[in-house]
Amino acid sequence: MKLKFTKMHGAGNDFVVIDAINQRIDFTPEQWKRLGDRRFGIGADQMLVVEKPTRPGCDFRYRIFNSDGGEVEQCGNGARAFAKFVSEKGLTDRSSISVETMAGVIAPRLEADGSVTVDMGAPVLDPALVPFDAEGLRGVAEGRDVLWPLTLELAGDKETVLVSVVSMGNPHAVQLVADVDSAPVELTGPLIEHHPRFPRRVNAGFMQLLDRKHIRLRVFERGVGETLACGTGTCAAVVAGIRRGLLDSPVRVDARGGQLSIAWEGEGQPVWLTGPAVTVFEGEIEI
Ligand SMILES: N[C@@H](CCC[C@H](N)C(=O)O)C(=O)O
Numbered sequence: 585m586k587l588k589f590t591k592m593h594g595a596g597n598d599f600v601v602i603d604a605i606n607q608r609i610d611f612t613p614e615q616w617k618r619l620g621d622r623r624f625g626i627g628a629d630q631m632l633v634v635e636k637p638t639r640p641g642c643d644f645r646y647r648i649f650n651s652d653g654g655e656v657e658q659c660g661n662g663a664r665a666f667a668k669f670v671s672e673k674g675l676t677d678r679s680s681i682s683v684e685t686m687a688g689v690i691a692p693r694l695e696a697d698g699s700v701t702v703d704m705g706a707p708v709l710d711p712a713l714v715p716f717d718a719e720g721l722r723g724v725a726e727g728r729d730v731l732w733p734l735t736l737e738l739a740g741d742k743e744t745v746l747v748s749v750v751s752m753g754n755p756h757a758v759q760l761v762a763d764v765d766s767a768p769v770e771l772t773g774p775l776i777e778h779h780p781r782f783p784r785r786v787n788a789g790f791m792q793l794l795d796r797k798h799i800r801l802r803v804f805e806r807g808v809g810e811t812l813a814c815g816t817g818t819c820a821a822v823v824a825g826i827r828r829g830l831l832d833s834p835v836r837v838d839a840r841g842g843q844l845s846i847a848w849e850g851e852g853q854p855v856w857l858t859g860p861a862v863t864v865f866e867g868e869i870e871i
Pocket residue numbers: 597629630650656657658659660661662754755787805806807808811813814815816817
């Protein structure tokens with residue numbers, strides 16, 4: 585079959601976006617992986633699927649597949665691309681929409697300057713629900729957060745890193761580093777992603793503080809590898825920084841692919857993510 589798609593990005597986190605309202609989509613994990621492959625397919629960090637909603641009150645259903653072919657719960661940069669896509673394709677004439685995801689309902693809004701703001705919902709802070717297995721571990725209290733020691737095996741040596749664990753619908757482990765440019769993202773990212781304490785694997789965030797309202801961030805994403813930006817990773821890092829008493833909302837986040845902004849008023853409150861969403865090209869592929 586021929587599949588129509590749109591290539592988009594949000595701060596360099598890139599997507600293949602597919603209208604599954606006007607096309608029939610029923611792909612295997614191998615087919616999703618092929619679409620995401622930069623040599624044998626189109627190439628993207630995630631494939632985003634636009635469907636009719638199944639929940640009353642929602643405008644759309646949003647499904648997300650990582651480039652390894654696995655379906656996941658949430659994608660923040662993708663949510664902004666999703667909102668721009670449904671507007672540009674005339675699938676809605678509303679600038680604020682309600683979108684059903686595997687992890688609950690999120691609410692993107694198109695801004696007058698072309699950026700998109702998303703109500704990403706409240707973060708989940710109970711380690712068991714992230715999910716993170718804290719059994720037998722002693723956490724270190726800092727502000728309202730608890731830092732958990734993760735032991736990593738590095739070429740025969742053991743190294744312990746302290747992480748905050750946060751779910752934005754998907755799991756994140758965020759650590760503070762002195763300098764993101766020299767942080768061992770490629771080396772320790774995969775070890776954190778596959779650490780046995782995270783039964784569903786995890787996205788590994790590396791956060792550098794610049795001041796109380798400004799950070800730099802790199803994220804080694806579950807099912808992808810390092811991306812140029814990660815929206816949910818950005819939300820998780822800022823939530824962790826605010827809970828640790830290191831940051832004040834709103835916070836500007838510099839990712840390698842662009843700039844995002846996060847506002848969070850504290851526990852039980854939604855996280856607001858603002859940033860760019862850009863259409864790159866339209867295409868068609870035989871699948
Ligand atoms: N790029 C995303 C996150 C996509 C999903 C993630 N890799 C996972 O497996 O949870 C974002 O912008 O949030």
